[in-house]
Amino acid sequence: MALLVVKPKQLIKSLKKVGFYIHHQSGNHARLLHKTKPNLRVTVPIHSKDIPKGTLHRILKQADLTKEEFIDLM
Numbered sequence: 229m230a231l232l233v234v235k236p237k238q239l240i241k242s243l244k245k246v247g248f249y250i251h252h253q254s255g256n257h258a259r260l261l262h263k264t265k266p267n268l269r270v271t272v273p274i275h276s277k278d279i280p281k282g283t284l285h286r287i288l289k290q291a292d293l294t295k296e297e298f299i300d301l302m
Contacts, residue, residue, distance in 0.1 A: 231281055231284055231285065231295055231298070231299075232298075232299060232302060233278045234278060234279050234284060234302075235278060235279070236258075236272055236273060236274050236275060236279060238302070239272055239279055239284070239287065240258065240260070240272055242298065242301040242302055243260055243270065243272075243291060245301050246291070246293065246297075246301065247262050247263045247264060247265070248260040248261065248262050248263070248268070248270065248291065249261060249263060253274070256273060256274045256275060257271050257272065257273055257274060258271070258272045258274055259271050260272060262291075265292075268290070268291060268292055269290065270287055270290045270291050271287075271290075272287060
């Protein structure tokens with residue numbers, strides 16, 4: 229199953245659905261932490277462009293989400 233083309237705001241919105249929150253933002257990157265799993269930390273680039281596929285794959289791995297779980301969140 230192929231990953232979707234995603235904008236940063238859409239990605240952050242989806243991550244918030246599974247318990248992440250924006251801890252802080254520095255420049256054009258937002259750092260998200262999980263509410264109940266302190267070992268899960270994700271950095272999302274905040275640009276106007278789509279998130280590159282490789283970057284999205286790494287973000288999902290950091291967030292401990294499968295492609296299928298992410299697509300269901302969208």
